[in-house]
Amino acid sequence: MASAADSSGMSRSVRSGKRKAARTLAVLGGALLSLFHAPDAAAIVCADREAMPAPSNGYVGWWNGSSAVCIAPNWIISARHVGGEVGNLFWMRGQSYRSVEIVRHSTQDIQLIRVAETLPGHHAIASGVQAGDLGILGGWGNTAGNAVAGGYDWTGAQAETWGANLIDNAGTLIVIDFDDLEADDSVAYESLFAVHDSGAGLFVYTGGGELQLAGVAVSVTGWNQTVVGNAAFCVNLHYLRGWIDQIVAPGHPIISSSTVAPRASMFDSGTHSMVWGAALFLGMACKRRRAVTA
Numbered sequence: 001m002a003s004a005a006d007s008s009g010m011s012r013s014v015r016s017g018k019r020k021a022a023r024t025l026a027v028l029g030g031a032l033l034s035l036f037h038a039p040d041a042a043a044i045v046c047a048d049r050e051a052m053p054a055p056s057n058g059y060v061g062w063w064n065g066s067s068a069v070c071i072a073p074n075w076i077i078s079a080r081h082v083g084g085e086v087g088n089l090f091w092m093r094g095q096s097y098r099s100v101e102i103v104r105h106s107t108q109d110i111q112l113i114r115v116a117e118t119l120p121g122h123h124a125i126a127s128g129v130q131a132g133d134l135g136i137l138g139g140w141g142n143t144a145g146n147a148v149a150g151g152y153d154w155t156g157a158q159a160e161t162w163g164a165n166l167i168d169n170a171g172t173l174i175v176i177d178f179d180d181l182e183a184d185d186s187v188a189y190e191s192l193f194a195v196h197d198s199g200a201g202l203f204v205y206t207g208g209g210e211l212q213l214a215g216v217a218v219s220v221t222g223w224n225q226t227v228v229g230n231a232a233f234c235v236n237l238h239y240l241r242g243w244i245d246q247i248v249a250p251g252h253p254i255i256s257s258s259t260v261a262p263r264a265s266m267f268d269s270g271t272h273s274m275v276w277g278a279a280l281f282l283g284m285a286c287k288r289r290r291a292v293t294a
Helices: 015-028 237-248 270-293
Strands: 060-063 066-072 075-078 089-092 095-105 110-115 134-139 151-153 161-170 173-177 201-205 211-220 225-227 231-236
Touching: 060 075, 066 211, 066 237, 075 211, 075 237, 095 237, 110 237, 134 173, 134 211, 173 211, 211 237, 231 237
Parallel strands: none
Antiparallel strands: 060 066, 060 089, 066 075, 075 110, 089 095, 095 110, 134 161, 134 201, 151 225, 161 173, 173 231, 201 211, 211 231
């Protein structure tokens, strides 16, 4: 991930994050800080190269060269275009978990992977996410590398990294963008997803401090660098809750094949998710211009 200090992920100065996070931090009342522990390294591109301390109740890991998030005792979720095969390993916090089933949504860029071993924790799916909510990014993408105009390139090492960003749009796709540190809508640990953050999580905190999964990262604008104005797009899992729940239910049997039959939906591949995301981003930009010139 890149932050106003990294890339593909997150990080940035606490100073620049006061305005954006103030509302959420006031609600959590300090509970946030007690949930964090120091991360091993920054992997999301973060502003000022300052990654957020990894939440102790955050469960993201490495899957097939990219990222995935734990959503049930024996299930993880990732972007479908990340791929992978039954028998591949999911790695998290130095431990490996063997995949025994993969269920791919044929029309949205999402896949569910069942692992044989019980995971140490998982995230509930969030509902009611809105524009203006504080999002928490967690993934295993490349970190900020060399400084470029307005940001960083993606030459930093791949590692688990956490950051933050303000949600700009929360429709079928959740949209976030990389803000300048001095912008009114920037936040502490301002970050954005980068290469290998596909399958990473965009989370929100509940009032009780629970970290719920709102979306799965599928695409970004720009390439090989994260700069001010770049955007990232996540599939909003609220709209897939029914499909997810019926598969990860405790009594769900292991299917004979590694994939399920196609289902109709708005997207039919990760590439098309990117196209829809780009169209949405351009629409938002045009709307902002009209508002300014009106």
